[in-house]
């Protein structure tokens with residue numbers, strides 16, 4: 001696998017993993033479109049130097065839609081087949097919509113599919129504290145499925161009003177849940193930091209915290225350094241993880257550019273090697289249960 005020297009350090013330690021595999025870069029936020037092949041995915045990861053990818057079931061590209069329950073079930077099955085046999089490189093996050101009364105059942109169904117290890121949720125038309133969402137959280141907690149939430153504004157014009165970081169405090173009713181808020185909640189990054197800070201104030205170990213935050217960027221470039229600097233100071237690298245938020249199929253170079261953007265910010269902020277390693281793989285490895 002090609003390794004570029006974006007880290008500007010030869011000293012960082014490779015993460016060990018329980019199966020003996022090591023992870024240097026985990027992309028914890030990659031979208032399936034429903035139109036990629038397994039070969040496409042693995043080639044893109046190789047070209048991007050990504051050791052392990054979290055692939056989200058398709059829900060934004062036709063015929064898959066959050067509004068159509070059966071399309072989501074189809075998408076979850078599609079994803080399971082896409083990643084089958086590649087547990088060393090890939091895991092799948094199912095998608096359900098709590099507005100569908102059968103969503104808890106659909107999640108149970110998805111959790112039984114090979115390779116499905118978590119859940120992606122996108123609040124639109126429901127709030128993260130609604131009863132319908134709690135019914136889904138109960139299943140996620142029972143099956144030990146981490147959840148990746150969209151948080152913050154949407155770039156496609158959907159209303160972001162359902163996705164403010166503080167609304168996700170509802171998951172504290174399910175202490176076993178381990179969730180990630182995407183995009184650092186932008187433009188509500190201060191609010192996201194406040195949510196994540198609570199466990200730190202109370203002395204909860206980072207890996208035991210219910211919240212971590214991905215730095216797939218919702219924010220325009222002008223905000224990114226400040227956003228990351230504050231998150232690092234308030235939350236610490238232990239609660240921050242990398243995700244490219246790229247849509248497959250795409251060239252590995254497209255994913256790689258997200259890594260390079262983050263690397264440039266690390267340089268700008270003088271982030272040390274240990275913190276870089278934690279953000280690029282350690283936080284997600286712990287969250288996914290694949291770290292050492």
Ligand SMILES: [Zn+2]
Pocket residue numbers: 029031245
């Ligand atoms: Zn995304």
